[in-house]
Amino acid sequence: MSVFSRSSLKMIDTVARLGSFTAAADVLHKVPSAISYSVRQMEQDLDVVLFRRLPRKVELTPAGEVFLTEARLMLRQMEEVKSQTRRAAHGWQKTLKLTLDNVVRLEPMQAMIEAFYSRFEHAELQLNMEVYNGSWEAISQGRADIVIGATAAIPVGGDFEVKQMGILEWAFVMAPNHPCAREQVLTEDLISRFPAICLDDTSSVLPKRHNVHYPQQRRLLLPNWHSAIECFKQGLGVGYMPRHIAQPLIEANLLVEKLLPEANPRSHCCLVWRKDENHKMIEWMVDYLGSSEQLYNDWLRS
Structure with missing residues (x-):
């Protein structure tokens, strides 16, 4: 022996x-x-x-x-x-690398993960989260096979496919005790006195993008919506939040929504995946995620 x-x-x-x-x-x-x-x-x-x-x-x-x-x-x-x-x-790659942009809903993750591990006996799923152009950078650099919820126009070229997911709506929110919450009409001058709570773009090569804010407004940059929500609730700033994340907090009176003179921003979101005819898991996952309508209802709808 x-x-x-x-x-x-x-x-x-x-x-x-x-x-x-x-x-x-x-x-x-x-x-x-x-x-x-x-x-x-x-x-x-x-x-x-x-x-x-x-x-x-x-x-x-x-x-x-x-x-x-x-x-x-x-x-x-x-x-x-x-x-x-x-x-x-069995003809499978070792791992499917899936990136979620931080703007998407997380509720569909459980069913997706369970379906994947039920389908592929010898494969693994690697989930990662990126913010804004960080999602595009992940797919362009090979750190992601699929991105769910990539926003804005395609800033990079590459051998990948794109499917529209629909439009993400935003709400301008703040804590109920924030000074802006007491005002009937919000002006650019007033709002600019307070930090704009923004998620920090995770890209390191592509130009960074951030939540919409006024030019003279300082930003409070945060890594994810979990930490951003806590800062909103503590009255540390104001800003835009995806409608599907903000609405439950508004209904629970934890945040207040205000309308600004200009229209709320809207973000076009898409599903992006790497072209690879030999990567059967990519094909399976894209089919599982479904049509543009299903993608919107699962990942973006309030």
């Missing part, structure tokens, strides 16, 4: 976890003498003592603890190699 075979490493792991040759023998369906002999052979090959033999149990020596740590790492790597080989045999 090789010292570094899967069965040898698994045997050492079992003995270490149970602290007994006899208990390990029961789990591994062997007799205790065979386990004891195999461990002794491994110790001779390594020229170290892995276990201290005590009257009723065995304990790892310092050398044994080091060996066990590395043995468990090798076992995990062996399992990963086996999984990757099975994925390749």
Whole structure:
């Protein structure tokens, strides 16, 4: 038996976890003498003592603890190699990389994830979130196979397909105790006195875009809507929020919506995916996400 075979490493792991040759023998369906002999052979090959033999149990020596740590790492790597080989045999890529733009609803994620793992036995789904041009950068740099909710015009060229998702509506909101909430008519001068709560574009190469705000208004840049909502509720600024995120907060009287003289901004959103005829998971996911109407209802509708 090789010292570094899967069965040898698994045997050492079992003995270490149970602290007994006899208990390990029961789990591994062997007799205790065979386990004891195999461990002794491994110790001779390594020229170290892995276990201290005590009257009723065995304990790892310092050398044994080091060996066990590395043995468990090798076992995990062996399992990963086996999984990757099975994925390749079934014609699937290892991972589908899916990016959600921070403006989309999150409620459809559960059903989507469950459907994916039910369909693909040996594949994995990697989910990431980006903001504004960060979504386009992810697809252009190969960090995403599919982007849900990419906004505005296409700022990059690339070998990808685009499907319209519809128009995202925005609401201009603030905390109920914010000074702007007490005013009947909001002017640019008044609003510009307070920070505009904006999500920070996650792009590092493409030009950054941010929420609509007045030219003289300072921004409070935040990484996601979760942190932005907390800042809105604490009265730290004012600004635009996607309607589907803002509406429940408005109805719960946690935020107040105000109408400005100019029309609220509207964002065209789209589904983007990388062209790859050999990547069957991309094709499956695009089909699963459905038509433009379904995309709007699932991911953008208030």
